[in-house]
Amino acid sequence: MKVDIEKSEFLDEMIEQWQNDGLINEDTGIKLRQSYEAKNFDWLRLAQYAFWVALACGFIALGSLLIDNSILNYLKRVYNTPNIVIALVSAGIAGWLYILGFRRKKKLHNLRFSNEAIVFSAILLTANAIAYFGKSLDNGSGNFTILILISVFIYGGLGYFFNSKLIWIFALISLGAWFGTETGYLSRWNYYFLGMNYPLRFVVFGAVLTAASFIMKALPKTRQFFQVTYIAGMVYLFISLWALSVFGNFASLEKWYAVRQLSLFYWALISAAVCVASTLFGLKYRDDVAREFGITFLFINLYTRYFEYFWDSWHKALFFSVLAASFWLIGRKAEKIWNVEFLK
Incomplete structure (x- = not known):
């Protein structure tokens, strides 16, 4: 069994401690050490971080596209694409990515991070579709809360249908955004x-x-x-x-x-x-x-x-001295609790 380097070092220390305490003999300790192997590099963690960075960059790019008028005007001049067309294309691609992502979850369930990245991309495209759909119907009233409410139902329905907690999280985020904007609109932004x-x-x-x-x-x-x-x-x-x-x-x-x-x-x-x-x-x-x-x-x-x-x-020296002492006490207490919990 391959484990992380930190876990391998921890297991080595515990096996050595058990030998010193007489809980296991030397032969048992050797067998236990041979039962696991330290990974040279944590590729799974690298994959996770890489997908996080990729998704964050995609989210930033999408946000920049939605709020940057110069980019939007440039795209309009180049492509002259109506908002409703962008909304429909985004919705179509999002639907395809949802189906692809959840099919991959069934067939390639071991590729967890790439599957979640596909679903997350579909979530962003869904938001893009809703935003452009709202722009195509905008009458200048400034009441965009209905679009956020629509996203709540869309994400909630998709999350329930696909049994996806990731999509459900975005439904809850959208619900909070709708509550804040709706109460602001009803109070005329007071x-x-x-x-x-x-x-x-x-x-x-x-x-x-x-x-x-x-x-x-x-x-x-x-x-x-x-x-x-x-x-x-x-x-x-x-x-x-x-x-x-x-x-x-x-x-x-x-x-x-x-x-x-x-x-x-x-x-x-x-x-x-x-x-x-x-x-x-x-x-x-x-x-x-x-x-x-x-x-x-x-x-x-x-x-x-x-x-x-x-x-x-307070004088800053006294202020930070008390702060340091408090964190030291918390650390000491946490260390003792951890040792007690581990020995149970």
Whole structure:
């Protein structure tokens, strides 16, 4: 069996430790060492990173094409292609890539990253098709939220039909984008919607999405999307809570600058309380997602408060000394916990 170099070194150390502790004899140690072999180079990881870079470059290229008027005008002059034609061509290629990608998943399931790259390319072309379809129907109203809502249903339907969590993730991203733009449009792009600024709105959105994920878990037809929906809801919820603890429910940066950060302490308490509740829930019901989100964002909140309250008042030497000591203590505690967990 071939393993990564780091894993090989780790196994060597553990086998040597077991021999020193008398748990295994020398012959057993030799047999264990001969049962695995260190890889000279991790080609799978290289493939993964290469596809990530390729997809990122493709995403940047597509975004540049959509927002750069000079490029669009140049393409119009050269090709004189109507928006609806671009939309139809993009949709056709996207459909072909969806079929190709999922056929390859069945026949060439070992080529995981290249298959996902094909599906991801289809997702980008779907977005391109929706965008150009919207441009072809644009009447100057500025209400483009319907296009984002259409993308939610398209991605959601495709994700459900192909049983693809990757496509489902984009449906959830589109859903969040639709919620933000729709509430902005309904409030005529004012800062408040029903008395809530954007962070507070997305706290509600994240909480609703998280609750909806548990409903999906109870339904056999949507159970396979529970985990990804649950994590997405928690991401929306906890990032929004953190932003709310920093900016409060203020409408603009000018108003936020005019108040002392200490006056927003109650938002920080609410955020910390949710983190603690999530951690306790995760510990009680063995929910790793809830526990890790709670602990992670509790630390993020604590360090955010530390920077807010002491950056200006403390000497920088003292500030960073305390910061270094806190991280050292966390590292020591994490090391002890890891050793205990490993020896179980």
